[in-house]
Amino acid sequence: MRRVAIVGAGMTDFRSMLPHSSPEMIREAVKRCLDDVGSLSIRYVDGVLCASAPDAFDGYHDKVSIANEAAGAIGKPITRVFVGGGSGVAAAVAGWYHVASGLFDTLLVVAWEKMSPPYPHAQKLFQTIFEPVIEQPLGPNLIWIFALEMRRYMEAHNLTKELIAEVAVKNKANALDHPHAQLGARITVQDVLNSEVMVWPVNRLDISPTSDGAVAILLASEQEARKLTDTPVWIDGVATCLDSQYWTNRDLAFPYYVYLAAQRAYRMAGIVNPLKEVDVWEPYDPFTYKELHHLDGLLGRPGLAPKLLKEGQLHRDGDHPASPSGGLLGVGNPIAAAGLMKVAELYWQLSGRAGKRQVPNAYVGVAQAWGDLMQVGTVVVCRR
Amino acid sequence: MGFNKVYVLGVGELPPSTSMRELDFREATFEAAVRAYADAGVEPDEVEGLFSAEQDFVEGISIADEYTPDQVGTRLKFNMLVAGDFLEALFHAYMALRSGMMELAVVESHARPSEIENYNDVLRSSLDPHCLRPLLSDPYVLLGLDARAFLRSSGCTTHDLSSVAAKNSRNAALSGGPYGEEVTAEQLEEDPFLYEPLRRRHVARFSDYVAVVVLGTEKWGRRSDRAVELAMVWSSGTTSAAHQWMRSWGKMEWVGAALDRVRSAIGTNPIRAVDLIEFTEFSAHQELQFLSAMLGSDGEAVRMLRAGELDPGSTLPLNPSGGCIGNGNSLNSSGARAFVGAVRQLRGEAGRVQVRGARAAIVGSLHSEISDSGTLAFLRTGDAA
Numbered sequence: 001m002r003r004v005a006i007v008g009a010g011m012t013d014f015r016s017m018l019p020h021s022s023p024e025m026i027r028e029a030v031k032r033c034l035d036d037v038g039s040l041s042i043r044y045v046d047g048v049l050c051a052s053a054p055d056a057f058d059g060y061h062d063k064v065s066i067a068n069e070a071a072g073a074i075g076k077p078i079t080r081v082f083v084g085g086g087s088g089v090a091a092a093v094a095g096w097y098h099v100a101s102g103l104f105d106t107l108l109v110v111a112w113e114k115m116s117p118p119y120p121h122a123q124k125l126f127q128t129i130f131e132p133v134i135e136q137p138l139g140p141n142l143i144w145i146f147a148l149e150m151r152r153y154m155e156a157h158n159l160t161k162e163l164i165a166e167v168a169v170k171n172k173a174n175a176l177d178h179p180h181a182q183l184g185a186r187i188t189v190q191d192v193l194n195s196e197v198m199v200w201p202v203n204r205l206d207i208s209p210t211s212d213g214a215v216a217i218l219l220a221s222e223q224e225a226r227k228l229t230d231t232p233v234w235i236d237g238v239a240t241c242l243d244s245q246y247w248t249n250r251d252l253a254f255p256y257y258v259y260l261a262a263q264r265a266y267r268m269a270g271i272v273n274p275l276k277e278v279d280v281w282e283p284y285d286p287f288t289y290k291e292l293h294h295l296d297g298l299l300g301r302p303g304l305a306p307k308l309l310k311e312g313q314l315h316r317d318g319d320h321p322a323s324p325s326g327g328l329l330g331v332g333n334p335i336a337a338a339g340l341m342k343v344a345e346l347y348w349q350l351s352g353r354a355g356k357r358q359v360p361n362a363y364v365g366v367a368q369a370w371g372d373l374m375q376v377g378t379v380v381v382c383r384r
Numbered sequence: 385m386g387f388n389k390v391y392v393l394g395v396g397e398l399p400p401s402t403s404m405r406e407l408d409f410r411e412a413t414f415e416a417a418v419r420a421y422a423d424a425g426v427e428p429d430e431v432e433g434l435f436s437a438e439q440d441f442v443e444g445i446s447i448a449d450e451y452t453p454d455q456v457g458t459r460l461k462f463n464m465l466v467a468g469d470f471l472e473a474l475f476h477a478y479m480a481l482r483s484g485m486m487e488l489a490v491v492e493s494h495a496r497p498s499e500i501e502n503y504n505d506v507l508r509s510s511l512d513p514h515c516l517r518p519l520l521s522d523p524y525v526l527l528g529l530d531a532r533a534f535l536r537s538s539g540c541t542t543h544d545l546s547s548v549a550a551k552n553s554r555n556a557a558l559s560g561g562p563y564g565e566e567v568t569a570e571q572l573e574e575d576p577f578l579y580e581p582l583r584r585r586h587v588a589r590f591s592d593y594v595a596v597v598v599l600g601t602e603k604w605g606r607r608s609d610r611a612v613e614l615a616m617v618w619s620s621g622t623t624s625a626a627h628q629w630m631r632s633w634g635k636m637e638w639v640g641a642a643l644d645r646v647r648s649a650i651g652t653n654p655i656r657a658v659d660l661i662e663f664t665e666f667s668a669h670q671e672l673q674f675l676s677a678m679l680g681s682d683g684e685a686v687r688m689l690r691a692g693e694l695d696p697g698s699t700l701p702l703n704p705s706g707g708c709i710g711n712g713n714s715l716n717s718s719g720a721r722a723f724v725g726a727v728r729q730l731r732g733e734a735g736r737v738q739v740r741g742a743r744a745a746i747v748g749s750l751h752s753e754i755s756d757s758g759t760l761a762f763l764r765t766g767d768a769a
Binding site for chain 1: 467757
């Protein structure tokens with residue numbers, strides 16, 4: 001297979017009510033990405049792949065038209081992909097096959113989300129992802145179903161709220177070192193437990209915020225990558241996996257779709273024992289328990305992630321650092337952009353540019369996102 | 385470094401109709417998938433990935449890909465939703481197969497405009513909310529503006545547009561398209577203007593449609609004597625953004641870039657290599673615009689039209705299926721209908737609209753009715769492959 005590298009990345013601040021329009025956010029992220037590659041001209045880029053989740057957030061039908069001009073894609077091939085919350089990492093996956101196919105030598109991958117316009121909250125729009133005949137009439141919201149999943153996960157592995165709350169404590173603290181973070185903070189387990197109960201067992205501080213933001217990365221073939229940078233980060237494994245729409249028929253204790261996606265990506269990357277071979281993890285953490293839940297899937301061992309957390313191994317200075325960026329809980333959660341932020345974090349970590357967030361001796365990293373109706377897993381494996 | 389060749393192994397569709405209301409979209413997709421797998425001679429279990437083309441506001445559901453795996457038999461497989469026309473999803477599938485990432489994939493698209501009460505409002509919401517939406521209660525006005533610019537630059541007349549619409553309506557009468565009719569250009573010239581200079585039947589009406597296409601690499605292509613090679617797919621960019629300020633009115637600049645990529649893939653001028661063209665003309669002028677861009681000459685396209693050289697059985701049959709004017713505008717699935725029609729032609733299975741000896745075809749689709757970007761696919765079979 002043709003090797004594909006990440007050679008640059010850039011992002012906006014993640015904020016609630018960011019005073020930028022979607023095109024302005026995209027433009028800023030793209031500029032920072034190209035500046036990261038030595039002020040590269042957009043003319044050098046062969047095409048653009050963009051991702052953004054529900055059209056309703058922007059109030060645009062077919063909202064690729066938002067990105068055309070802002071991403072510098074006028075006259076260039078541009079398509080848009082999305083798989084809900086999994087979109088950011090899915091964009092990196094789709095970007096990978098653009099370049100690996102030999103049809104593109106350089107490709108800009110851009111993800112953005114503007115969640116502020118559906119004021120006061122995007123939750124009403126999330127209702128439109130549910131099955132229209134059986135589920136929508138019940139008026140569900142996302143926190144309900146995640147509360148069900150969290151409860152099931154706690155039950156399956158005999159987990160306490162206190163332990164799960166440590167994920168929020170860890171990630172918000174990590175985010176203090178991220179220059180674009182929305183909710184970096186020093187909090188305690190007690191702060192999480194004392195925060196408002198949204199739907200038991202989910203407290204407010206178990207949940208990532210709604211955010212606006214954009215992220216861009218530049219992909220290149222091996223030949224181009226060698227010209228553009230001395231520190232390319234190779235995308236050596238990619239996969240997505242979509243489970244059934246009927247989420248009520250699944251055992252919510254284990255994300256089998258994440259497990260399968262990870263196994264496929266590992267096979268492609270030649271990884272046999274991820275626990276030993278992966279140095280840095282960026283699992284999708286829109287909720288505290290989801291980081292552990294997804295890590296279980298990525299590690300292929302149900303219930304292992306909570307044990308690692310308990311032993312302090314998921315901290316940035318632990319043996320298996322998870323979300324050193326600060327994750328969605330700390331950096332913010334502009335849906336599609338949040339997933340691509342995790343891929344960008346791998347680029348920064350593996351190229352040694354993560355600053356105060358730097359994980360020592362990081363050679364191999366895994367980023368993962370998740371979405372649709374709790375059914376899609378998207379995974380990339382990167383190497384220095 | 386070698387890249388995989390890609391083949392079309394099977395197609396399944398529910399033919400275009402004015403309404404598919406007797407079937408839920410999931411039932412319709414399931415039915416199309418069953419037909420595609422039977423046509424390809426593969427089992428759903430063997431498929432490695434799914435690429436679907438959907439749009440939220442058209443579906444009435446956000447993130448519509450969540451509803452595809454159960455119907456298409458791709459649960460727990462690779463999945464990617466491409467927000468655009470079917471050919472854009474095909475472009476993604478083509479790249480994934482070509483890269484070696486997978487060997488067998490399906491591409492799915494469905495559209496149910498009969499269930500959309502306010503499609504014009506949906507389409508209008510693809511435009512800039514400050515500058516254009518307040519001005520355009522009907523976004524199809526942009527089609528009229530574009531047609532006006534094309535007529536001015538090309539020397540075409542409204543009668544030429546009627547000739548295109550009449551040709552496609554007659555072709556669809558043979559292919560079974562829901563808007564097929566035996567009609568002449570002179571009869572269509574009696575239609576009132578809808579978006580001047582476009583008359584009522586110059587603009588495609590709506591149809592429901594579902595298709596599933598099975599693609600595979602050489603490993604699978606070698607197993608079937610009916611496989612059609614998908615030699616290249618290329619999706620080209622737009623000259624405009626949502627505000628349309630920079631648009632090159634009256635022209636399809638995207639075609640040139642796509643044609644260059646097809647030319648370099650097949651090693652010859654594709655227009656000389658093809659036996660037929662299928663294109664998603666949402667209005668009559670777009671077909672002539674497309675052909676002009678393919679030929680690099682407005683005058684030659686019009687000459688061919690007037691000489692009857694675009695008719696079935698002539699030099700270069702264009703939309704022998706009847707196109708969108710004869711089969712309906714199936715929104716993001718329009719490219720699927722054109723693609724399936726071309727595959728059937730190359731397999732000699734196009735029935736009464738069969739182009740004799742067809743071995744190579746170009747399929748083109750617009751990103752949307754009012755878009756100035758699109759995708760080209762080049763298909764070939766037999767000695768041409």
